[in-house]
Amino acid sequence: MKRRVFLQSLAFALAQRRRNRRPVPRLIAEPNPFPYANGLAFTVDGVPSPVLRFRQGDTLDFELVNHLDEPTTVHWHGLKVDWIHDGHPLFSVAPQESRSIQFQILNRGATYWYHPHAHQRTAFQAYHGMGGALIVDDEDQDRLKDRFSLVPGVTDLVQDRVIDGNLLVYNEGHPLHGFLGDQVMVNGTIKATKKVSATWHRLRLINASNARIYRIALFSEGQMVPFQLIGVDGGLLEQGAEVNEVWLSPAERVELMVDFGHPLMGSRASLQSQDFTELIGPMGGPTIQGHPIHIMDFLVLRKRPVVRPAPNFDGLSVVATPDFTDAPFRNIGLAGQMHFTINGAVFDMNEAPITVTRNSKEIWSITNNTTIPHPMHLHAVPMHVLERRGSPQLIRSQAVDMRGRLPTDLGYQDTVLVWPFEQVRVGVAWEIPFNTEQSYLFHFHNLEHEDRGMMVNVRVTP
Ligand code: C2O
Ligand code: CU
16 A cells, blocks of 8 residues: 555656656757748747747746857847846857746736847847747737737738848948848748738737838828827837827837728738938938838738727726836937947946946936937836937927827837937836846847947846
């Protein structure tokens, strides 16, 4: 009898061990020659750059394996992660080595993404295909799906490229603007076309371009068709905003609801980036940033138009903004003509020009003293846009409140575009659960600039 109990518990213990030993999925950084012979990718089970889906509260667990011939690291853009697993270049994985990455997903439901963050190699690796979408679901997202009977949304990774035959062409690009491609690839496809039914669709757009800023608009038969902006970097807005256009700078995400049954909609629609060359500063020089570029097409299947009452985009979520009334100011100046700096500093792996205290709140007043727009990205915690001052005329004309904010400024942003000579005040609440010293990055999300050192460490003291 005793022996039987012993054997039973032994079997149980072994089964338990087997379960626990279930191998951790491998995220492999490797050359990926399809469709471009010089492509690179992060693969999971052989799938290149898969869309990773999680629910808030889940644990992300990967073994990052490097099969490239140079170091790499993966950053979970937009997520609140302890810095050891956040992709900081200090924790790069050498060729043929691996590293375990494990953390809990604390963020709200939203469209996030992952991409390399290797020292001075981010632009090259990302350009050649490393990176993908990371979708987090939560109750807000469930409610949205129920309300609009959405099928699990498609995610569109938008990237501009130069292609020569079966090769991706890359160079450091324009000294000021970084690399700008001459055509746009959506989820790896040039001239992407999607078939849609004549009803509401959700689009999740991620600007995974190295340097290109898009001024997104939808056209059908020569007419601009308005759409609803329902979400930004860090999740749903409180309510939808009907807009004709939306800015999407590198690393930013937007969630749009588009009515393909709209009265202005024909059988074909195209998503385009409109001209904004008038916004390039006097020192900008010849550039293709701001010239119109085609993104993707939609073929509207009209057979069975679904007639539904006009949806109500109110009460999508609650965007809780911390109170920043008594928060101290920190001035952040972006300067330079060819070599840009953040408060006079360029990246030094071991220096932290900015130190903040965990659980403190600050207002960062970011002033762009350069002639080109800079998308500023902060790791770990969102930026709450409080005010825009001195914006260029076009931006000012799109403001939705007295503080000069744009529709995309009303949610959680991890990347904020700061126009030439503009000052953007953002509230930053250092609410992180990690009680050891952390070092997070704050940088230009123009990847060529980032690699040239337009980046600083932000030390968070416990
Ligand atoms: Cu998406 Cu530090 O970057
Ligand atoms: Cu990031």
